[in-house]
Amino acid sequence: xxxxxxxxxxxxxxxxxxxxxxxxxxxxxxxxxxxxxxxxxxxxxxxxxxxxxxxxxxxxxxxxxxxxxxxxxxxxxxxxxxxxxxxxxxxxxxxxxxxxxxxxxxxxxxxxxxxxxxxxxxxxxxxxxxxxxxxxxxxxxxxxxxxxxxxxxxxxxxxxxxxxxxxxxxxxxxxxxxxxxxxxxxxxxxxxxxxxxxxxxxxxx
Amino acid sequence: xxxxxxxxxxxxxxxxxxxxxxxxxxxxxxxxxxxxxxxxxxxxxxxxxxxxxxxxxxxxxxxxxxxxxxxxxxxxxxxxxxxxxxxxxxxxx
Numbered sequence: 001x002x003x004x005x006x007x008x009x010x011x012x013x014x015x016x017x018x019x020x021x022x023x024x025x026x027x028x029x030x031x032x033x034x035x036x037x038x039x040x041x042x043x044x045x046x047x048x049x050x051x052x053x054x055x056x057x058x059x060x061x062x063x064x065x066x067x068x069x070x071x072x073x074x075x076x077x078x079x080x081x082x083x084x085x086x087x088x089x090x091x092x093x094x095x096x097x098x099x100x101x102x103x104x105x106x107x108x109x110x111x112x113x114x115x116x117x118x119x120x121x122x123x124x125x126x127x128x129x130x131x132x133x134x135x136x137x138x139x140x141x142x143x144x145x146x147x148x149x150x151x152x153x154x155x156x157x158x159x160x161x162x163x164x165x166x167x168x169x170x171x172x173x174x175x176x177x178x179x180x181x182x183x184x185x186x187x188x189x190x191x192x193x194x195x196x197x198x199x200x201x202x203x204x205x
Numbered sequence: 206x207x208x209x210x211x212x213x214x215x216x217x218x219x220x221x222x223x224x225x226x227x228x229x230x231x232x233x234x235x236x237x238x239x240x241x242x243x244x245x246x247x248x249x250x251x252x253x254x255x256x257x258x259x260x261x262x263x264x265x266x267x268x269x270x271x272x273x274x275x276x277x278x279x280x281x282x283x284x285x286x287x288x289x290x291x292x293x294x295x296x297x298x
Contacts, residue, residue, distance in 0.1 A: 010241070010245060013249065015249060016246055017245065017250040021249065021253035034247040042240075043208055043209060043212040045240045046209050047212040047213065049213070050212065050214065050218075051219050051220040054217040054218065055224070055230070073284065076283050084279040085276050088275045092271060123265075126265065129261060130265070131269050135277060138273070150285045150289065152287045152288040153280075153281045153284030155284060156283050157284065171237070
């Protein structure tokens with residue numbers, strides 16, 4: 001499948017979902033179980049990616065050979081996202097720590113929306129939710145195109161989601177090594193995001 | 206999250222332990238596309254039901270767009286620099 005076709009398919013599927021729900025084309029049962037259906041599809045995709053990664057024995061060796069350098073991608077992505085959002089947030093009139101907290105979620109919208117709202121208020125929580133949700137959506141659309149130019153840039157854009165929702169798309173658009181690096185990078189960012197938000201909340205006080 | 210980790214571990218264990226035929230691998234690869242369409246359509250349905258996104262975009266559209274573009278651009282640039290500048294992970298050994 002071509003990169004442009006894959007990107008368009010991603011955007012079309014999402015848009016179709018929004019339109020089908022808005023225009024009431026779907027039975028209530030389907031709408032009510034959309035969450036479950038989506039999660040079941042995601043579990044299947046993650047399982048399939050696991051089989052693909054597991055069956056490529058040399059990929060593990062090659063990726064782990066990089067040692068500590070493998071950490072540069074997730075740690076740099078998290079720090080730069082936080083720093084950039086902090087500075088841009090300041091220009092937009094937010095305290096640096098609030099902007100940094102929004103950026104440091106790296107696409108993990110469910111956590112950032114709730115955590116940021118709890119610490120800095122509902123309004124900022126909404127911004128955190130929207131920025132991180134749209135980052136995931138943007139990643140879905142750009143992965144197939146971006147993977148042609150740089151696999152690490154693709155994984156960096158996905159942030160925390162590289163370990164779950166965007167992992168299958170990374171696997172499909174790159175190769176098993178790309179999927180493994182995405183899994184490691186996303187997993188590490190996922191572990192670090194709550195700590196970073198907690199640290200920024202502590203700095204605010 | 207627990208189910209996702211379970212599915213991933215099961216997949217890796219199966220991939221490591223059993224040498225699956227090419228037809229099964231091809232099926233898994235193709236099923237990724239179908240599952241992705243299903244997952245994203247479901248995500249679209251969920252978003253349409255959730256007023257949060259629309260609310261944030263209508264009241265803080267500029268902030269959301271500026272933060273999104275800057276954070277995404279910096280992340281892409283960082284990944285690109287790592288790969289191109291240092292030829293770190295994909296260099297041929």
